[in-house]
Amino acid sequence: MSAPAAAAIIDVHGLTKRFGDRVVVDHFDMRVTRGRIYGFLGPNGSGKTTTIRMLCGLLTPDEGEGTCLGYDIRKEAALIKREVGYMTQRFGLYEDLSIEENLDFIARVYAVEGRAAKVKATLERLGLHSRRRQLAGMLSGGWKQRLALAACLIHDPQLLLLDEPTAGVDPAARRDFWDEIHDLAAAGLTVLVSTHYMDEAERCHELAYISYGKLLTQGTVAEVIAGAGLVTWAISDGDLVALGHALRAAPGIRTVAPFGTTLHVSADDEAGLTAALAPFRSAGLTIKPIEPSLEDVFIALMQGASDNFTPPAQ
Amino acid sequence: MSWSRFLAVLIKEFRQVRRDRLTFAMMVGVPIMQLILFGFAINSDPKHLPLALVDADRSEFSRSFIAGLENSAYFEITERPAGEKEGDAMLAEGIVQFVLVIPPDFSRKLIRGERPAMLLAADATDPAATGNAIAAINAIGQRSIGRELAGPLASLRPAEQPFEIRIQRRYNPEGLTRYNVVPGLIGVILTMTMVMMTALAMTRERERGTMENLLATPAKPVEVMFGKIVPYILIGYVQVLVILVVARLLFDVPMVGSLALLSVVLVVFIAANLAVGFTFSTIARNQLQAMQLTFFFFLPSMLLTGFMFPFRGMPGWAQAIGEALPLTHFLRVVRGILLKGNGIAEVAPHLWPIALFMAVAGAVALLRYRQTLD
Ligand SMILES: Nc1ncnc2c1ncn2[C@@H]1O[C@H](COP(=O)(O)OP(=O)(O)OP(=O)(O)O)[C@@H](O)[C@H]1O
Ligand SMILES: [Mg+2]
Numbered sequence: 001m002s003a004p005a006a007a008a009i010i011d012v013h014g015l016t017k018r019f020g021d022r023v024v025v026d027h028f029d030m031r032v033t034r035g036r037i038y039g040f041l042g043p044n045g046s047g048k049t050t051t052i053r054m055l056c057g058l059l060t061p062d063e064g065e066g067t068c069l070g071y072d073i074r075k076e077a078a079l080i081k082r083e084v085g086y087m088t089q090r091f092g093l094y095e096d097l098s099i100e101e102n103l104d105f106i107a108r109v110y111a112v113e114g115r116a117a118k119v120k121a122t123l124e125r126l127g128l129h130s131r132r133r134q135l136a137g138m139l140s141g142g143w144k145q146r147l148a149l150a151a152c153l154i155h156d157p158q159l160l161l162l163d164e165p166t167a168g169v170d171p172a173a174r175r176d177f178w179d180e181i182h183d184l185a186a187a188g189l190t191v192l193v194s195t196h197y198m199d200e201a202e203r204c205h206e207l208a209y210i211s212y213g214k215l216l217t218q219g220t221v222a223e224v225i226a227g228a229g230l231v232t233w234a235i236s237d238g239d240l241v242a243l244g245h246a247l248r249a250a251p252g253i254r255t256v257a258p259f260g261t262t263l264h265v266s267a268d269d270e271a272g273l274t275a276a277l278a279p280f281r282s283a284g285l286t287i288k289p290i291e292p293s294l295e296d297v298f299i300a301l302m303q304g305a306s307d308n309f310t311p312p313a314q
Numbered sequence: 315m316s317w318s319r320f321l322a323v324l325i326k327e328f329r330q331v332r333r334d335r336l337t338f339a340m341m342v343g344v345p346i347m348q349l350i351l352f353g354f355a356i357n358s359d360p361k362h363l364p365l366a367l368v369d370a371d372r373s374e375f376s377r378s379f380i381a382g383l384e385n386s387a388y389f390e391i392t393e394r395p396a397g398e399k400e401g402d403a404m405l406a407e408g409i410v411q412f413v414l415v416i417p418p419d420f421s422r423k424l425i426r427g428e429r430p431a432m433l434l435a436a437d438a439t440d441p442a443a444t445g446n447a448i449a450a451i452n453a454i455g456q457r458s459i460g461r462e463l464a465g466p467l468a469s470l471r472p473a474e475q476p477f478e479i480r481i482q483r484r485y486n487p488e489g490l491t492r493y494n495v496v497p498g499l500i501g502v503i504l505t506m507t508m509v510m511m512t513a514l515a516m517t518r519e520r521e522r523g524t525m526e527n528l529l530a531t532p533a534k535p536v537e538v539m540f541g542k543i544v545p546y547i548l549i550g551y552v553q554v555l556v557i558l559v560v561a562r563l564l565f566d567v568p569m570v571g572s573l574a575l576l577s578v579v580l581v582v583f584i585a586a587n588l589a590v591g592f593t594f595s596t597i598a599r600n601q602l603q604a605m606q607l608t609f610f611f612f613l614p615s616m617l618l619t620g621f622m623f624p625f626r627g628m629p630g631w632a633q634a635i636g637e638a639l640p641l642t643h644f645l646r647v648v649r650g651i652l653l654k655g656n657g658i659a660e661v662a663p664h665l666w667p668i669a670l671f672m673a674v675a676g677a678v679a680l681l682r683y684r685q686t687l688d
Binding site: 053056057058059060077078081082084086088090091092093094095096097101104105106108109110111 | 316318319321322323325326329330333334522523524526527529530531532533534685686687688
């Protein structure tokens with residue numbers, strides 16, 4: 001763990017955002033230090049995008065304060081924007097401009113030094129130099145994401161805010177993407193990345209899990225798993241489907257999730273598991289205690305969180 | 315304001331407009347189409363209107379009157395129904411615009427001095443179409459029948475007016491509608507395309523999801539606004555050039571004033587409309603709403619500025635609204651420059667209201683422009 005003295009790139013407290021009378025982000029605290037890759041997880045509609053928008057000055061928090069890159073998120077949004085690369089959840093570049101024109105636009109808006117060379121270098125690094133005249137709208141989803149990431153990096157930002165950058169991208173491209181993120185972090189860039197993928201969560205230095213606007217847990221992968229205090233058993237053999245249905249209704253069981261030919265069953269303690277499984281002992285089950293996975297932890301967290309979902313008012 | 319960021323938006327806008335071929339073609343095509351429509355098709359002094367004639371009199375007087383009608387060019391006798399009833403049916407069906415019934419005893423009564431009447435029934439559903447023709451028929455009657463009342467009948471002739479009014483039609487001696495309409499079209503076309511293009515320019519960013527990215531960049535509202543407005547000023551100039559060339563070649567519209575002066579006024583007028591469009595784009599949530607707002611502005615601009623209807627004929631409240639609209643003042647300026655050869659002295663009193671409008675609309679646009687997504 002980095003020393004507490006290390007420069008906090010993001011340091012916010014009590015961040016709250018309401019839309020109407022619905023609290024979307026509820027007293028959220030976050031501290032991210034330089035060079036860290038910080039994963040931001042949570043179910044759909046939990047407030048990840050809203051939080052990221054508050055960090056870069058696109059939304060004004062209703063309560064709370066803090067700094068981003070040392071600048072006040074309420075008063076110095078203009079300064080923050082210069083040094084942040086924000087990749088929006090939805091493709092945010094111009095589909096009716098070519099790849100090169102998009103990069104050129106971004107480079108001009110950020111007044112990048114040596115613009116033409118920088119754009120050319122970016123195109124070459126992406127392997128898009130031969131297709132630079134192609135319209136951005138014609139690119140496949142994976143290429144759009146690569147282009148969007150390149151556009152965020154063109155002005156050498158200090159902080160990257162990536163909102164689900166790999167949604168819908170194939171595994172090889174995702175791996176390339178994460179290799180690049182780690183290289184950038186090693187060079188001193190700080191990255192906040194939201195994702196729904198567990199394998200990506202495990203690639204982050206630190207994690208935060210948010211549900212219904214509330215921060216439920218944060219720390220390294222090991223800390224998050226340990227902090228949840230779950231006991232998980234992998235059960236194989238026997239009629240797992242029927243067992244799964246029965247266990248979901250059983251008291252004391254936190255999560256039941258099939259993984260291939262095994263069933264992961266988690267509870268707060270061993271006693272709970274033993275009690276819940278007692279009626280099924282005769283069915284010839286093979287039971288093996290395992291380390292709970294991140295997914296087990298997150299599903300357990302999610303089910304524990306209070307449900308304040310109301311359909312968005314139109 | 316940063317030059318680089320302004321240029322970034324400007325170049326991007328230019329590239330997007332250039333790529334949108336259909337819109338680009340429309341911006342040049344619409345002026346030409348409107349010019350041709352207004353110049354050729356729309357005529358507020360229609361001639362050769364079809365008339366059904368029921369002449370039961372068949373006298374020298376009636377023949378002379380009919381000849382007078384045909385010579386006036388306002389009327390063309392297309393039908394000769396047997397009786398009044400049949401004529402009325404034609405009017406109802408819209409086959410004719412008028413039915414003229416000359417009763418059988420018309421000439422007898424005329425000679426006896428009984429002031430007989432003939433009936434001209436007009437289809438007045440469109441008053442503009444029949445107004446001038448109706449005004450003309452009295453004069454035709456006086457002239458043609460008066461001519462017949464010679465010799466012993468001279469006493470029946472209406473007394474001549476003791477004086478004469480000479481009418482001069484200045485700047486447009488033939489009273490051609492298109493001399494008035496074509497310069498006015500410059501203003502109308504600019505109002506429509508400029509307001510619409512900018513209103514759409516920002517809402518498009520919002521609808522396509524590029525707004526968030528744009529807001530996340532350091533681009534400031536002024537830079538975005540000017541970057542988006544300047545390309546359309548140039549497009550506005552292209553439109554005016556197209557209109558002037560077509561007006562000259564097809565309609566022979568006189569251009570006696572200074573085109574340099576006109577182009578100065580144009581900048582202010584175009585910028586005023588762009589500022590309105592930009593304000594709309596901060597209100598509209600999608601492109602459909604932007605279009606609706608554009609028409610909300612466009613209708614009073616068409617109707618209350620003196621383009622469609624004479625400004626002085628409107629009630630006070632309508633004139634007050636009209637005075638607030640930039641098109642009203644621009645119409646006076648552009649007609650003044652092109653038809654009357656007005657110079658800066660005559661133009662200045664109409665220029666400042668446009669400039670004031672521009673300043674207010676621009677300020678509202680900048681105040682409303684949100685730098686956040688709240
Ligand atoms: N401008 C807005 N006005 C009203 N409600 C909003 C607005 N933006 C977001 N919300 C609501 O706030 C909640 C949180 O949205 P947010 O986009 O932050 O979630 P998220 O965690 O990014 O979800 P996802 O994983 O699906 O992207 C959602 O329920 C959403 O409907
Ligand atoms: Mg989101």
